[in-house]
Amino acid sequence: MKILVINIKYLGDLIVSSPSIRSLRKTYPDSEIVLLLRKGFEPVFSNNPYINRIITFNPELKGNSSIKKIIDGLKFIIELRKERFDTVIVLHPGDRTAFWAWFTGAKKRIAPLKQSFSFLFNNKISVEENSMSYLEYYNKIISGADVKIDSDRTEIFVSENDKKWTDEFLNNNNISADNILIGIHPGASEPSKIWNTENFVQLIKKLLAIHEVRIILFEGPQDKIVCNEMNNKLEGEKNVYFVIADILKVAALIKKCKLFISNDTGTRHLAVAVQTPVLALIPEDYEKCWNFYSEINNHFTIFGKRNFSQSDLSVKPFLDGINVETVYERVGKLLKLW
Structure with missing residues (x-):
């Protein structure tokens, strides 16, 4: 057939x-x-x-x-x-x-x-x-094709070349297994799902104050403006690395992370598929359709609200209702930093 x-x-x-x-x-x-x-x-x-x-x-x-x-x-x-x-x-x-x-x-x-x-x-x-x-x-x-679902486990398969590229990237940047490697994807497909970039910058600076923490910021096709803004605000900070790569190299690199922090975007699912712990920042109205992973899968969620300014139309929508300290404390607990 x-x-x-x-x-x-x-x-x-x-x-x-x-x-x-x-x-x-x-x-x-x-x-x-x-x-x-x-x-x-x-x-x-x-x-x-x-x-x-x-x-x-x-x-x-x-x-x-x-x-x-x-x-x-x-x-x-x-x-x-x-x-x-x-x-x-x-x-x-x-x-x-x-x-x-x-x-x-x-x-x-x-x-x-x-x-x-x-x-x-x-x-x-x-x-x-x-x-x-x-x-x-x-x-x-x-x-509908008389198929019995064996499990809900998602997956993606990376090649040996992608794994080799990842190892070379880590070696070239002196990132070792002893470091606490955290991946972050600050973008999303639409503005109302994006946590404010200033919040991400504050979070990253707090995390970098912790010994051995290294941060990788992943930039997708729609994230140029967001990542440029963060790059400018993080200028001079050590141990922060911006990465633009194809899907499978991103997957291989996320797999090396101790934790992946993301808005509601495709890389969140990528991280789950390679079995990296995830802390997702998600609009509360997406809970029914897109919050189907559980803490058993090492997927953790903080819900926010989409902010659409009615008084100032020049203000882009963004993900509101999540403060930096809440995310920082959750990261610390998940990584057992305190």
């Missing part, structure tokens, strides 16, 4: 869907399992032993009316049709993905029930985004 799984969302969603992919493989050990992912996110599954290969979708094709892009889009659909998939599982609603699934000609097409073109599927799962945890959401959709 030949199975196509479509998920063109981003880093966090892809990692959260990893238990469903693993369980699919265990249910169909002899099938060819192919993933269709957004271009640029192949590394999330590039070393995954539970899939056979990856097809990528170029998002630049979306919404572009030029003749070339239309032709390229048609070619993409034709190539999918040539694959002759037996089953297509779409892990989220979407007009484009619904048509892809239908055009493949697969006899079995599985997807969430609530979407505009649900009639294009013949196995519709009664789940709805934002009504449950996304871990449960993905697991329920994949279960």
Whole structure:
């Protein structure tokens, strides 16, 4: 049997869907399992032993009316049709993905029930985004293929080259196993999920006062402004390192950290997947959908509130209600510093 799984969302969603992919493989050990992912996110599954290969979708094709892009889009659909998939599982609603699934000609097409073109599927799962945890959401959709979920454990697989790069980075910066290495990701996909950069700077300075602490600040594609601001405020501070790297190198480096501190962003899920303890700063309205890890998994949460200024529209939204001392004390307890 030949199975196509479509998920063109981003880093966090892809990692959260990893238990469903693993369980699919265990249910169909002899099938060819192919993933269709957004271009640029192949590394999330590039070393995954539970899939056979990856097809990528170029998002630049979306919404572009030029003749070339239309032709390229048609070619993409034709190539999918040539694959002759037996089953297509779409892990989220979407007009484009619904048509892809239908055009493949697969006899079995599985997807969430609530979407505009649900009639294009013949196995519709009664789940709805934002009504449950996304871990449960993905697991329920994949279960539509008669799959039994083996566990909720997320995972990502780094290569030996990524591990070697990490070791070289640590050696070049004189960071040893005796140091207390803390990873921090100060950005997020939207401003209302970002703890104030001044808070992060204060926290980092307090942590650096502790003997043997080293800080790695991870900068993602959307974090340039935030990280530049922090870099300026931390100028002259020793033992702080800014890192821009690809997904698997980031995963390998996070695995070396004693603790990872993050807003609600994809790297939080990355840290859980490599089994590094996490302290997450999350908006309280995200609790139902995105707070599905537990302290058993070494995932700890501090909830804040999204601040949308009504009086001054020039003020960007931010994550409020979490003070520096609260985070500092929690870090100390988790690392057993006092």
